[in-house]
Amino acid sequence: MSQQKLKKNLINWDLVSVNPNDKNWDWKDLFCFWGVSIQSVIGFSLITSLYLVYDLNTYVVFFGTILGSLLVYFFSNWIGKPSQKFGLPFIVLLRSSLGVRGAKYFGFLRGLVGIFMFGIQTYFLSKAFSYILRIVIFSIEPTFLDQDLFLIFFLGLNIIDWTSIIVAIVLQIILFSLGMNFNKKIINFSAVAVYAGMLLFFFSVLLSDVKFAYETFINSLNYTDFTNKDNLVPLVTVAGTIFAYFSIVILSFGDFSRYVKNENELKKGNLSLILNLIIFSFFALFIVVGVDGFLKQNSDNLSRILTNPTDIIGSLNNLLITNLALIFIIIASLSTNLIANFIPSQYTLINLMPSTLSLKSSSFIISILGFIIGIFWLTFLIQICVLSFIDTFGAFFGPFFGIMIFDFYFIKKSNLINKDIYSLESNGAYYFTGGWHLKGIYSLILGFIFSSATIWNSSFMFLQPFSWIIGAFVAGFTYYLLAKD
Numbered sequence: 001m002s003q004q005k006l007k008k009n010l011i012n013w014d015l016v017s018v019n020p021n022d023k024n025w026d027w028k029d030l031f032c033f034w035g036v037s038i039q040s041v042i043g044f045s046l047i048t049s050l051y052l053v054y055d056l057n058t059y060v061v062f063f064g065t066i067l068g069s070l071l072v073y074f075f076s077n078w079i080g081k082p083s084q085k086f087g088l089p090f091i092v093l094l095r096s097s098l099g100v101r102g103a104k105y106f107g108f109l110r111g112l113v114g115i116f117m118f119g120i121q122t123y124f125l126s127k128a129f130s131y132i133l134r135i136v137i138f139s140i141e142p143t144f145l146d147q148d149l150f151l152i153f154f155l156g157l158n159i160i161d162w163t164s165i166i167v168a169i170v171l172q173i174i175l176f177s178l179g180m181n182f183n184k185k186i187i188n189f190s191a192v193a194v195y196a197g198m199l200l201f202f203f204s205v206l207l208s209d210v211k212f213a214y215e216t217f218i219n220s221l222n223y224t225d226f227t228n229k230d231n232l233v234p235l236v237t238v239a240g241t242i243f244a245y246f247s248i249v250i251l252s253f254g255d256f257s258r259y260v261k262n263e264n265e266l267k268k269g270n271l272s273l274i275l276n277l278i279i280f281s282f283f284a285l286f287i288v289v290g291v292d293g294f295l296k297q298n299s300d301n302l303s304r305i306l307t308n309p310t311d312i313i314g315s316l317n318n319l320l321i322t323n324l325a326l327i328f329i330i331i332a333s334l335s336t337n338l339i340a341n342f343i344p345s346q347y348t349l350i351n352l353m354p355s356t357l358s359l360k361s362s363s364f365i366i367s368i369l370g371f372i373i374g375i376f377w378l379t380f381l382i383q384i385c386v387l388s389f390i391d392t393f394g395a396f397f398g399p400f401f402g403i404m405i406f407d408f409y410f411i412k413k414s415n416l417i418n419k420d421i422y423s424l425e426s427n428g429a430y431y432f433t434g435g436w437h438l439k440g441i442y443s444l445i446l447g448f449i450f451s452s453a454t455i456w457n458s459s460f461m462f463l464q465p466f467s468w469i470i471g472a473f474v475a476g477f478t479y480y481l482l483a484k485d
Contacts, residue, residue, distance in 0.1 A: 010100055010422045012354035015347070017418065018087035018258050022181070025260040029184060030269020033256060033339065034276045035191035037249050040336040041124070041309055041329060046245060047281050048288045048307040052220065056234050059226040064238025065281065069274045071239065071469075072246045076253050076270045079401060082408050083254030084266050086416055090254040090344070091351040094400065095421050097407040097479070098444065100428070101435025104352055106396070106444065110252065111348030113393050115366055116386070117248075118341035119373025122168050125333045126374065127310075128326050129164035135323060156379040169371045172334065176342050177363035180259060183338060190335035197328035198283040204321065205290035216293035217286050240465030242277075247468040251397045252344035288312065342366060391455050398468035399447030402476025403440050411483050439482040447475025 037043075050061045082093055091110070094103035137144055137160075150158055157165070175186060206213050225231075260266045291312055292305045313325040342363075349362040357365075373381065408414060420429040432438070451471025454464040463470065 014359050015092050026265045027268035031272035032188045032191035034273040036187050036335040038280050039194045039332045044284050044309050045307045048284050058221040060231045060235050064235045068239035068242025069277050071243045073270050075250050078405050080253050080257030083258040084260045087258045089347045090252045091347045095430050097403045098440045099432040099435050099437035100430050108348050108352050109393050109396050111345045114341040114345035115369050119370035121337040122370050123374040123377045126165035126168040128330045130160050132326050133160050173367045177360050190331050194332045201287050213290045217289050220289045244465045395452035396448050398451050398471030399444045399475030402472035403479040406476040406480045443475045443479035447471040450474045
């Protein structure tokens with residue numbers, strides 16, 4: 001094989017530095033990016049549960065949330081700066097730490113997790129479509145759903161479920177494979193639309209009975225002594241939980257920061273995460289508490305408080321609100337799936353086969369695999385506890401971050417040889433030992449051992465919210481000791 005052909009093996013137009021004309025993201029776009037990151041069913045349930053279910057001090061949850069978001073801010077700045085500076089996605093920068101071949105195969109772990117989570121998220125997205133289809137059919141002809149056709153199940157899905165999951169997967173293929181400029185429009189539209197929807201539901205709850213809604217909200221807050229030393233552990237736990245929620249986005253943040261205009265816009269945009277959390281937390285908390293208060297005016301509704309949006313809309317006997325809520329859930333789920341799972345998986349797939357795949361072809365592969373995962377999720381995958389394996393693969397993410405940060409800032413001194421990052425020639429700066437940087441791989445595996453111990457070792461499970469940070473520090477510091485001159 002010629003040297004020229006070897007060079008081309010790692011070059012792909014979707015992986016090269018972003019054209020300066022395409023660096024058009026500013027802080028407002030990143031505000032929408034972080035808004036989308038929190039605007040999910042899981043994010044809604046997490047925030048409201050921290051405030052209402054675990055009987056924590058309101059100040060503890062609020063300041064714990066701020067502390068966790070500050071950690072996300074600093075970590076996102078660190079991982080986002082090299083991608084913004086050189087216009088490269090996460091997986092290409094990883095070549096500097098693990099070698100051009102090490103990044104190809106170890107980095108694909110990020111893609112595997114992304115594809116699995118894309119499939120799982122698609123399954124839950126399809127449930128929202130199926131609810132809407134059932135409502136439409138019921139509105140047209142109430143008795144039609146009693147037909148034998150809807151009682152036939154294959155792989156745990158009936159005809160409405162199959163229609164819904166096909167619609168969900170096809171819609172995502174069409175929307176997500178059009179390139180980053182269109183993806184930015186999806187992200188911005190979604191963030192604004194979901195906040196508009198939350199504002200609408202906020203006023204719906206408030207104006208139903210202003211005095212009652214206000215008093216119910218105030219009475220739900222726990223204002224006990226914040227300075228009590230017993231609040232320290234819950235404060236740190238909340239911060240760790242918030243950080244853990246965003247950790248999957250942090251690692252691949254460079255896939256988006258590569259399009260940001262400059263470092264100043266990057267820092268301002270990342271700081272907007274705190275504003276997003278405050279806005280989202282207030283709306284979510286007020287809506288949950290208000291709806292719960294109105295429901296419990298009826299003695300038949302004195303069960304536990306509902307924090308899941310689908311449970312909340314299921315408890316309301318209002319078809320218009322139900323349909324609107326489902327539409328907003330679909331919008332939020334689509335955009336969250338895009339940034340957390342789809343785009344990172346695209347880049348890792350392309351990096352695996354750079355001379356073969358493109359954004360469109362990788363989109364089809366992700367969608368096909370995601371469809372298969374989605375249809376087998378309820379009947380098979382959840383039964384074999386596949387999420388435990390996904391969590392284990394995810395234990396590599398902190399160590400990835402650690403070695404990249406220590407490599408870029410302390411070993412390479414913020415420099416990168418752009419031509420060598422695509423070279424398979426033996427004299428390339430990132431070829432190392434046959435394309436593998438053994439010091440980086442050793443550090444990665446050591447960090448993974450510490451990180452995964454919080455998942456599999458019951459004695460360390462209390463550290464699970466901090467497993468990402470633990471793995472990052474162990475891998476990064478080990479890498480520094482091994483790789484420094």
